[in-house]
Amino acid sequence: MDHYPFKSWILDEIELDQEQRQQLEEHLADCPQCAQLSQALTIALQTIRSTAEQAAPPDFTRKWASTLDTRRREQEKKQARTLTIVLGSTALIIALVSLYIFAPEMSLISLAAGFISTIVGVLNNLQRAVGFIVGTFEKLSPSTIIISAFILAGWIILAVFTLGLSIWKLAFRKSEVNK
Numbered sequence: 001m002d003h004y005p006f007k008s009w010i011l012d013e014i015e016l017d018q019e020q021r022q023q024l025e026e027h028l029a030d031c032p033q034c035a036q037l038s039q040a041l042t043i044a045l046q047t048i049r050s051t052a053e054q055a056a057p058p059d060f061t062r063k064w065a066s067t068l069d070t071r072r073r074e075q076e077k078k079q080a081r082t083l084t085i086v087l088g089s090t091a092l093i094i095a096l097v098s099l100y101i102f103a104p105e106m107s108l109i110s111l112a113a114g115f116i117s118t119i120v121g122v123l124n125n126l127q128r129a130v131g132f133i134v135g136t137f138e139k140l141s142p143s144t145i146i147i148s149a150f151i152l153a154g155w156i157i158l159a160v161f162t163l164g165l166s167i168w169k170l171a172f173r174k175s176e177v178n179k
Contacts, residue, residue: 003034010038 006027009016016024028035099106137145 003031006031006034007037010034010041 005020006024008014009020009024028038096108099111140148
């Protein structure tokens, strides 16, 4: 049985002309599915219309407004994570397709092996550098380490002072320009 115009006539609550109303009545008499839909909709709408409106709690608006910024920030974080994942995945797919097109002789396995061997090499060199630094400090006397630390601290203080002075001069110059 074709329910096409009848379901939309029931659910949309549109004004029907006399002929459409008669067709709908005949269809509802013949179709238990549409008759049940019409009856359920009528009961639901009567229930909604007969139910009294309930007032919101006294401080609902204040609470809702106070949490709005937090909810907005959470939504922005979620969107940023999703965007990062999508862009990263897209970049990876583009890189893999580009490698497949422009370097067909290279396989993904050889690329993965090269990447892993590079990481292992970097970690090995890092371990050797840390070992060298530790060995050097073990051979130095405590007075040499203390003097080196004071010299390093002096250079850091000088660099921070120079940076602060530069920022101060730029701010002073900017305030002169604004006058």
